[in-house]
Amino acid sequence: MPTNSAPDLATITRHQRAMFGSRLLIAAVHHLSVFEHLSAGPLSPENLRNQLGLAERPAMVLFPALCAMGMIHYDAYGRLALTALGQYLTPDNRPTLAGYLGLEGTDPGVLDMAERLRNDGPRQTPKGLAFVKEGDAHSPMDDPQQARFLTLGLAGRAQHLSPVVADQMTKRQGHLLDVAGGSGFFTFEWLLANPTSTATLFDRPQVLAVANELLDTFSQSGRPGADTVRSRITFQPGDMLTDALPEADVLLAASLFHDWPTDTCRMLARRFADALRPGGELWVHDAFLDDTLDGPLAVTDYSAQLFWVTKGRCYSRREYRSWFAEAGLEPTDANIPTQMDYGLIWARKPVR
Numbered sequence: 211m212p213t214n215s216a217p218d219l220a221t222i223t224r225h226q227r228a229m230f231g232s233r234l235l236i237a238a239v240h241h242l243s244v245f246e247h248l249s250a251g252p253l254s255p256e257n258l259r260n261q262l263g264l265a266e267r268p269a270m271v272l273f274p275a276l277c278a279m280g281m282i283h284y285d286a287y288g289r290l291a292l293t294a295l296g297q298y299l300t301p302d303n304r305p306t307l308a309g310y311l312g313l314e315g316t317d318p319g320v321l322d323m324a325e326r327l328r329n330d331g332p333r334q335t336p337k338g339l340a341f342v343k344e345g346d347a348h349s350p351m352d353d354p355q356q357a358r359f360l361t362l363g364l365a366g367r368a369q370h371l372s373p374v375v376a377d378q379m380t381k382r383q384g385h386l387l388d389v390a391g392g393s394g395f396f397t398f399e400w401l402l403a404n405p406t407s408t409a410t411l412f413d414r415p416q417v418l419a420v421a422n423e424l425l426d427t428f429s430q431s432g433r434p435g436a437d438t439v440r441s442r443i444t445f446q447p448g449d450m451l452t453d454a455l456p457e458a459d460v461l462l463a464a465s466l467f468h469d470w471p472t473d474t475c476r477m478l479a480r481r482f483a484d485a486l487r488p489g490g491e492l493w494v495h496d497a498f499l500d501d502t503l504d505g506p507l508a509v510t511d512y513s514a515q516l517f518w519v520t521k522g523r524c525y526s527r528r529e530y531r532s533w534f535a536e537a538g539l540e541p542t543d544a545n546i547p548t549q550m551d552y553g554l555i556w557a558r559k560p561v562r
């Protein structure tokens with residue numbers, strides 16, 4: 211069983227996510243001409259975004275990534291400017307590496323990334339996007355095979371991270387609502403750490419079918435208390451965007467907000483605040499951009515991956531805390547690292 215002394219598997223996920231960062235850089239040089247636009251001088255982020263014809267989300271994926279790579283930076287006036295390194299990516303610099311990066315310019319991943327940046331996502335999504343269910347649009351999370359593939363794909367990550375998260379999260383008697391809880395591991399471990407508490411695991415029905423099987427194995431693991439977990443869990447299938455959510459003392463949103471655009475995140479924060487009892491706690495486990503929106507590289511690479519597969523991106527703690535405050539919650543200033551470049555933040559619902 212992984213514990214706080216288990217190795218941090220970030221080394222593995224960083225290599226996986228770096229692929230998306232590489233695509234961003236090559237698309238920026240070869241297809242969007244970002245460095246050419248900046249070669250005449252610094253531009254405000256909005257001005258650069260307009261010149262490149264990018265929507266807000268792709269700009270908020272691309273600009274922090276190029277900053278984290280050290281190719282551009284924010285100057286004293288908050289404008290984006292080329293760094294000394296970035297100068298070497300302009301076509302007129304001598305020497306220039308623009309041509310060298312261009313050798314990969316027709317790589318299918320790079321071509322696709324350029325298209326997604328211009329279009330704020332893939333042009334066509336007849337089968338829906340991974341990990342999201344919204345309205346009547348087709349969602350892989352409602353297809354038995356796809357839901358199983360995607361849920362089991364995340365299960366190893368959750369199994370590794372969940373003991374660390376349960377150890378760092380609040381310990382209290384009460385009811386946990388694990389919204390979009392996927393494989394269920396975060397709920398299982400939290401219940402093990404809080405032996406008199408109960409929980410609701412809320413997700414799509416096909417996802418919960420997989421979680422139910424994983425709970426069988428967890429319950430029979432022989433770990434002290436594991437056999438009590440099933441009797442303390444309610445599986446609740448539903449749509450977190452529209453259905454009523456059960457009341458809770460603690461609400462966990464793990465790798466949830468990053469699948470959604472900003473307006474949906476605001477709406478979800480309000481729904482989650484409403485579901486909490488007075489004195490309740492909203493916990494977010496995710497990977498956070500720096501508030502300065504220029505790194506860290508591991509998270510900007512991850513943001514590029516999320517941009518590719520979902521409707522979201524990585525957000526900064528400041529962005530999260532602004533949604534919490536708008537929803538009437540009191541954000542704490544706790545920044546609790548866990549593993550694999552993730553961390554916890556949380557906010558409290560006032561007692562009144």
Ligand SMILES: C[S@@+](CC[C@H](N)C(=O)[O-])C[C@H]1O[C@@H](n2cnc3c(N)ncnc32)[C@H](O)[C@@H]1O
Binds near residue numbers: 344364469
């Ligand atoms: C990225 S996964 C995170 C799973 C889990 N929290 C974890 O960290 O392993 C996102 C989850 O959101 C669920 N989801 C997406 N849209 C949903 C909706 N409208 N209502 C309920 N769950 C939804 C998906 O089925 C998926 O299990």
